[in-house]
Amino acid sequence: PQLTAGIYAIVGAAAVLGGVTRMTMCLVVILFEVTGGLEYVLPVMVGVMMSKWVGDAFGRDSVYTAMIRLKGYPYLDNKREHHFKERxxxxxxxxxxxxxxxxxxxxxxxxxxxxxxxxxxxxxxxxxxxxxxxxxxxxxxxxxxxxxxxxxxxxxxxxxxxxxxxxxxxxxxxxxxxxxxxxxxxxxxxxxxxxxxxxxxxxxxxxxxxxxxxxxxxxxxxxxxxxxxxxxxxxxxxxxxxxxx
Incomplete structure (x- = not known):
């Protein structure tokens, strides 16, 4: 298909959201539900995965986790595994x-x-x-x-x-x-x-x-x-x- 400026905007928006929220498949599905651009699945997935990898290189916490820690809410992340020797x-x-x-x-x-x-x-x-x-x-x-x-x-x-x-x-x-x-x-x-x-x-x-x-x-x-x-x-x-x- 012929590329337009809109596809760059979609890939850029997906990359930004992927880097901030660290969502991958969920974010891609949401974007396709909103835009209906299923033919652009490959560039969007590449953009989302690249943004997540770059974000993980600087820190594994999403913006939601960062805000929870900033507000001091008592939240235990289920995705993190801890191995302590203490009782x-x-x-x-x-x-x-x-x-x-x-x-x-x-x-x-x-x-x-x-x-x-x-x-x-x-x-x-x-x-x-x-x-x-x-x-x-x-x-x-x-x-x-x-x-x-x-x-x-x-x-x-x-x-x-x-x-x-x-x-x-x-x-x-x-x-x-x-x-x-x-x-x-x-x-x-x-x-x-x-x-x-x-x-x-x-x-x-x-x-x-x-x-x-x-x-x-x-x-x-x-x-x-x-x-x-x-x-x-x-x-x-x-x-x-x-x-x-």
Whole structure:
């Protein structure tokens, strides 16, 4: 077919989009659906592949990945494979770990906990001395429940709150067990970090509770993994601030 200036514009546009987005076959199909120029499939495919190869030579991230990293969104790229020697306990957060116990809470103490916390939720344990994992409660859920409690004139700041069944209680109390996730996903401290990353990807998790013999020792968040990956990408390692236990 006779070449016109339009074909150069199509190939150039495809090359620019291919270099920016790193899409190949999908982009070619979209262009042919829009333009109907199936006879120009070869030059368009060559232009798209060349732009992708040149872009990959400077960096494998597309503009979308770059914007996600710039905005700081917690995103794990499914196309990237990581091979770490560390365990889950090496990357988890364990300092200033905020937990709730099944008993010993009041409406006022829970509201204070919510006001000072920046976490998405709280692990619930039996006690601080023996923190056996009972469940997990989301911050938004607990805030909504506390707001409903305050609307009840019979509930005061000193009203007791429990995350488990209470037998023989003589005073008024609030049972929060209905809003408790009683089966949060847990991993052992010896779990390889690679396996934990696969769990985050496959299950779409935001956190994993790290336990030792059923007792909570830390929480592994997606943010912790992303920070660890970024440090390795820059050729650094996670600094050890001292003994964990």
């Amino acid at each position: 889950a306990s090496d990357v988890m957060s364990y300092r200033d770990l905020q937990v709730l116990t099944t008993a010993g809470n009041t409406v006022e103490s829970l509201e204070a906990k919510l006001a000072e916390s920046t976490y998405q939720g709280f692990p619930v344990v039996t006690s601080l001395e023996e923190p056996l994992v009972v469940g997990y409660v989301a911050t938004t859920t607990l805030q909504r429940v506390m707001q409903k409690c305050r609307e009840n004139p019979k509930v005061g700041g000193s009203t007791r709150c429990y995350f488990s069944a209470v037998e023989g209680a003589r005073e008024r109390y609030i049972d929060l067990s209905a809003w408790l996730d009683k089966s949060p996903i847990q991993i052992r401290e010896t779990t390889p970090l690679d396996k934990a990353i696969e769990m985050f990807r496959a299950l779409g998790l935001r956190y994993l509770l790290v336990t030792r013999g059923g007792q909570l020792i830390g929480i592994l968040k997606k943010k912790d993994i992303l920070e660890h990956i970024e440090m390795y990408r820059k050729g650094m390692h996670r600094r050890d601030d001292g003994d964990m236990f």
